[in-house]
Amino acid sequence: MSCLRIEPLPDHRPPPLLRLAPEPETWPTLPLTEDPxxxxxxxxxxxxRAFAVTxxxxxxxxxxxxxxxxxxxxxxxxxxxxxxxxxxxxxxxSPERPRLCSVHxxxxxADAAEVAARLERAGRSSALALRLDxxxxxxxxxxxxxxxxxxxxxxxxxxxxG
Numbered sequence: 001m002s003c004l005r006i007e008p009l010p011d012h013r014p015p016p017l018l019r020l021a022p023e024p025e026t027w028p029t030l031p032l033t034e035d036p037x038x039x040x041x042x043x044x045x046x047x048x049r050a051f052a053v054t055x056x057x058x059x060x061x062x063x064x065x066x067x068x069x070x071x072x073x074x075x076x077x078x079x080x081x082x083x084x085x086x087x088x089x090x091x092x093x094s095p096e097r098p099r100l101c102s103v104h105x106x107x108x109x110a111d112a113a114e115v116a117a118r119l120e121r122a123g124r125s126s127a128l129a130l131r132l133d134x135x136x137x138x139x140x141x142x143x144x145x146x147x148x149x150x151x152x153x154x155x156x157x158x159x160x161x162g
Contacts (some may be wrong), residue, residue: 064097
């Protein structure tokens with residue numbers, strides 16, 4: 001009668017990382033300045049905050065196919081509108097619609113606002129960043145950035161052409 005001989009699989013895990021940092025008691029200390037530099041932050045504009053939240057909601061509705069991208073024409077630049085239109089086509093290939101979770105607005109200058117929003121789709125979070133500039137007496141969306149790209153890609157087996 002023959003016996004099967006089972007040998008263990010070789011260990012393919014990488015070796016543990018070596019600590020190259022010195023111990024905390026040997027870390028160099030830097031002298032602290034008495035007065036930190038002043039950071040000038042522009043005053044918050046309530047009109048810009050309200051516009052930013054409304055614009056982000058409209059963009060999320062475009063991504064969820066509940067609003068046509070052409071409705072954003074008055075409030076965004078042509079480049080931003082093209083980016084939203086392309087992303088809406090990619091989002092349309094998925095049955096899950098994005099949901100807006102939070103919006104944060106900050107003002108690096110009096111005539112500029114930076115908007116950060118968190119979206120959720122299929123139980124995963126993604127980010128949306130938007131730049132608003134004051135043009136005359138109104139705000140205009142200039143640039144937009146989405147991330148991470150893996151949440152935007154089409155489902156497996158679906159081509160991006162067409």
